[in-house]
Amino acid sequence: MPSLKAILEALIFASPEPVTARRMLAIVKNVPGVSEDPDSLTEQTIEEAVEELRADYGSRHCGIVLDRAAGGYRFYTHPEVAPWLRELRGEESFPKLSPAALETLALIAYAQPVSRSQIEAVRGVAVDSVLSGLLEKGLIQVVGRSPSLGKPLLYGTTTRFLEWFGLQRLEELPDRQELREVLLRILQEDAG
Incomplete structure (x- = not known):
């Protein structure tokens, strides 16, 4: 037994x-x-x-x-x-996310549920391809529809997002100052 x-x-x-x-x-x-x-x-x-x-x-x-x-x-x-x-594997186990994808993912994580137009209003650029990539990687998902005009899709993070970033729950996300420091460090690493 x-x-x-x-x-x-x-x-x-x-x-x-x-x-x-x-x-x-x-x-x-x-x-x-x-x-x-x-x-x-x-x-x-x-x-x-x-x-x-x-x-x-x-x-x-x-x-x-x-x-x-x-x-x-x-x-x-x-x-x-x-x-x-x-x-x-002959590859990276975790493909890198572009700065645009990281920024979009951070917006979704902190503001979820959030619509594409809300993300675009903050980022100032179209995010269709970025959202598609994040959906494909399983880091975000459609979590519903907004009651506003046109009933746009709302996005939120997934369990895979938590796994990728080593989190138990969303409350463990860094505060905004910590996030800013992390994003700046990542952008500097990509530039260097």
């Missing part, structure tokens, strides 16, 4: 997106065979078991880490092995 930690490890590994303690608890309780008493399991016991797994992976000094992302847990490759992964 597999241990709770082994089951959770497999669930996190197999999930295409971060998996929450609540979701794992529901799965463990729905499928018989866990070595622990399923009735005694709570979200807290799941969280504690996952934290033990995180510590295990952290102490092994291996190429994989278990970390929190977008409200759940996910396996990642360790940043130290990035050069070998790029060689394997």
